[in-house]
Amino acid sequence: MEARIESAICPGCACLCDDIDITVVDDRIYQAANICLWGASKFLAHKRFHPKKERRRLQQPRIKQGCLWQTVPYEAALKRTAEILTRASRPVIYGLTNSGSWAQEAALDLARSTRARLEPADLAFKAPYYRSLMKHGLFWASLDVIRDEADTVVFWGANPLHSCPRHVVRYSVFARGKFTERGLEERRLAAVDVYRTELAEFVKLFIRLEPGQEPALVQGLLAALTGGKPPAIRGLRRLAALLEEASYGVIFFGRGVSYGPAQELLDGLGELTARLNRGSPFIFFPLTADFNSTGLYHLLLRELGSPLAPDFGHDLAGTGQAEPVAWSEVDAVVVVGADLFWFLSQEEIDRLKKRQVPVVALSPFANRTTGHAEVVIPVALAGVETPEIAYRMDGLPLFLPKIVSTHLWSDSRVLRELTALL
Amino acid sequence: MGLVIQGGIVFDPSSNWDGEVRDLFIAHGRVVDHLTEVDEAIDARGLAVTPAALELRSPVAGYGQNFLRLWGGLPSPRELGESYALLGYTHIHEPDLTLPTANYVHRELAAIPLMDTSASLTLNLRDFDIFLKNKENLSEVAAAWAYLLEHCGGLTLRVAEPFVRYRQEFYQHRTISLEAVLDILDNILHILDSKISLEATPELLTAGLPSSGRFHLACLGPALVNPEALEKAHRLLAAGVSADMGLLPPAPRSQGSLVPLTIDQDRFAPCDLHGSPDPEAPRRALELALHCRQANLAFSAADLRQTPVSSFPQLFSWLCDHHSRRRFWGEDLAPCSYSLHDWLRSTRSLPAQHLGLPDRGHLRPGARADVSIYDLPTLSWWPQSFNRCRMLLKAGERVVDNYEIVNHTVSKATFYRRTGALPNHIIDGLYAKSSFRPGNLRVHPNPEIHWQKAP
Known part of the structure; x- marks a missing residue:
């Protein structure tokens, strides 16, 4: 039987493109129109960087017995996870930026009940941003407003073509807005990065910096804007002029800012945005990649009053921690909606293995973490096989209905049942 | 039972x-x-x-309000719900919901336990400017607003900027003055047989309002920037205009060090969540409330950052007790105070009337x-x-x-107005401008929310 589903929402990245038209044949996705490679990785289970290869779906929970994997029912996998969490004195629930909001709420409850630390996968990127907001203020707009108004767009340490491919088409570069009817022609674009990225092909100004040079560029821009003498950095004066001439601007910063002195850089960019706002409106916007990262920080802020990593082992109020967790202290990890072992250095992985820290992985797909985990719990794809809520990168939530059915449990159900078991 | x-x-x-x-x-x-x-x-x-109290203006769920928590400016939903309940409230009303933010607002409201909720659909007149200029289109605009009200799960209509202005020179020909907008609104409200809330501003107080009784002046306090504005507000209330107080305490000394907190919602002026009311506005707002206690003036606080729910008892005591006023303000401000009857009217009867909830x-x-x-x-x-x-x-x-x-899980509902209106070409145009497809802007599929039609 064939069915066509129009306006499906893509959980591929934080753009949450809602113009995906899907053909379902016999309860399987046969065709998806308007998707990018990120969307294909979710809807069609293609590998992101190798679209002709399939991502391996996990079908059955399994636990490690010695060196062997044993396939078990969900109940047994949950029981083993509960034992691990009960024994642990310093558990961490990691990830959640690629989980729906209901799963995030369930994970927060689990973290509370196990006195665990909840570590968002992109904390190193977002924590400095929120701290910068507290110092210099918030300048926010939805993506629709940015598309309609912004005539000056700067990408800083961000490559939207890799993190959220349709962003440039739908909102920031080529999109035609109410006051930017000619799209790209109406916008002046600049990019700052330590590598030459694809953006260099269409931005007016691409500044390539040496690693660690970014704070100096920000300070130089501030000096140039206030009539001071900026340091000699190639492109600085042109960028300062571009910013100054904006009638409505936006600075999109990406995960690249977190690879250097993130706090110093984001403080500088926050100060620069505040300074620019004395002239024209300027928005300071994190280019989030994971499809519901924004939802997670929104939840933390709403429920705990802080967007930083809550540590319920520290106190029951879940004091927010800005610094990434010290893995040397951790004695159990539950990974949900992320691939922890992709981000850890080999040294850190080796140390976790040497200390025999048990890892529980909830994932729809096989990945590096599931390869190392003691307990692997396959979950339904949020927004494809199970309904969920997700927040677009500008903080607007969308309801993602189920498109096809599955025998797999949703991650929110796994987490809720785990909490009940404890 | x-x-x-x-x-x-x-x-x-x-x-x-x-x-x-x-x-x-x-x-x-x-x-x-x-x-x-x-x-x-x-x-x-x-x-x-x-009767239990109803909060006519509780800006806790609008787009961006969550950021206030970074500065400790807003308690958690649970604390909010409990604080209201312990004061005797059962219903709170969010004043700012728009087509793109409707899902956001309802999700935030759903997170507040114990309280029934509702929201005002804030209309951005810039979305309708071309149609507003021609009288023949007004019935279509009215139909579009009726559709949007139900579609967004709103209870009442609100306009924050009762004019059409653009920063872009190219769009200057679309400008519609405040006076013209008030006339147009009056005509549309006549077609809809409805009322609308207008956010009070000094400009609006000076312009006055049509005498049709279809306008509610929301949050008077911050608009009282000078004695003239106070005088105008007095006159409007004496003429029978309905309004709410927008009480606020004097700004603390640290106010100057607040960082900017702006949210651009595609209006003429971006919203400043920190706000910076005139230093004398709090006193004028209280004076106005005391002098017009018999008028159609409901209780409201200006915003929950400056006047958290925990400070409501202080605001009540200023209204009702001249000793309390003398202690805080150093003078009586007015010879009269609110009687229990006046206070109940301003916190119960009038908010229920303004929200159109006849059984509350x-x-x-x-x-x-x-x-x-x-x-x-x-x-x-x-x-x-x-x-x-x-x-x-x-x-x-x-x-x-x-x-x-004693009951943290008492059932709660979100009240909305059923209008039965169908989308028309104005709505199609609105959707065409949005980055969302129409189906995904609908608020009703969300299973977290218990919807209830307003009676």
Whole structure:
């Protein structure tokens, strides 16, 4: 039987493109129109960087017995996870930026009940941003407003073509807005990065910096804007002029800012945005990649009053921690909606293995973490096989209905049942 | 299940019960005339029994409000719900919901426990500017607004910027003046047979309002930037315009160090969540409220960052107790104070009327059994007694008992207005401009929200 589903929402990245038209044949996705490679990785289970290869779906929970994997029912996998969490004195629930909001709420409850630390996968990127907001203020707009108004767009340490491919088409570069009817022609674009990225092909100004040079560029821009003498950095004066001439601007910063002195850089960019706002409106916007990262920080802020990593082992109020967790202290990890072992250095992985820290992985797909985990719990794809809520990168939530059915449990159900078991 | 609240001293301004000792019967969540058999009796002898309060303006769920928590400017939803319940509230109303943010607002409201919720659909007149200029289009605009109200799950209509202006020179020809907009709005509201809230501004107070009675002036306090604005507000209230107070305390000294907090929602001016009211506005707002206590003036606080729910007792005491005013302000500000009757009217009857909820804000048979019960040692000492609710019933269910929350999971609903209007070409144009497809802007599929049509 064939069915066509129009306006499906893509959980591929934080753009949450809602113009995906899907053909379902016999309860399987046969065709998806308007998707990018990120969307294909979710809807069609293609590998992101190798679209002709399939991502391996996990079908059955399994636990490690010695060196062997044993396939078990969900109940047994949950029981083993509960034992691990009960024994642990310093558990961490990691990830959640690629989980729906209901799963995030369930994970927060689990973290509370196990006195665990909840570590968002992109904390190193977002924590400095929120701290910068507290110092210099918030300048926010939805993506629709940015598309309609912004005539000056700067990408800083961000490559939207890799993190959220349709962003440039739908909102920031080529999109035609109410006051930017000619799209790209109406916008002046600049990019700052330590590598030459694809953006260099269409931005007016691409500044390539040496690693660690970014704070100096920000300070130089501030000096140039206030009539001071900026340091000699190639492109600085042109960028300062571009910013100054904006009638409505936006600075999109990406995960690249977190690879250097993130706090110093984001403080500088926050100060620069505040300074620019004395002239024209300027928005300071994190280019989030994971499809519901924004939802997670929104939840933390709403429920705990802080967007930083809550540590319920520290106190029951879940004091927010800005610094990434010290893995040397951790004695159990539950990974949900992320691939922890992709981000850890080999040294850190080796140390976790040497200390025999048990890892529980909830994932729809096989990945590096599931390869190392003691307990692997396959979950339904949020927004494809199970309904969920997700927040677009500008903080607007969308309801993602189920498109096809599955025998797999949703991650929110796994987490809720785990909490009940404890 | 039948319930009786026995022997309470009942105060209900809209029923003209001003301290009558009577029994109150409740069945199936509603107040009924009489019950021959009851399952439970609550002994309320010596206690004041009143309708539960409704918060007319609680900006806790608007787009971007969550960021206020970074600076400790907004408590968690749970704290909010509990604080309101302990003061005797059962309903809060978010003033700012738009087409793109409707899902956001309703999700935020759904997270607040204990309280029923509703929201005003804030219309951005720039979205309709071309149609507003031609009188022949007004019935289509009215139909579009009626559709949007239901589609977004809104209860009432609101306009924050009653004019059409653009920063872009190219769009200057689309400008519509405030005076012209008021006339146009009056015509549209006549077609809709509805009322609308206008956010009070000095400019609006100066312009005055059409005398059709279809306008509600929201949050007067911050608009009182000078004595002229105060005078204009006085005149409007004397002429019978409905309004809410927008009370606020004097700005603390640290106000100057607040960082900017701006959210651009595609309006002429971006919204500054920190705001910077005129230093004299708080005093003028209180003076106005005291002088116009008999008028159609409902209680409201300007915003929850400056006036958190925990500070409501202080605002109440300023309205009701001249000793309290003298202590804080150093003078009486007005010779008169709110009586218990006035205060109940401004926190119960008038908000229910303004929100169009005919079964709230009173205790006549047919009303929903939202009842708050307070200690009442003496009638002259009442302001202090009403700062904490001894018992709160919501649709007949006990939420607060003996000054404590006893039921954290009492059912709650989001009230919206069913209009039955269908989308037209104006709505199609609106959708075409949005980055969302129409189906994904609908608020109704969200299973977290319990929707209830307003009666």
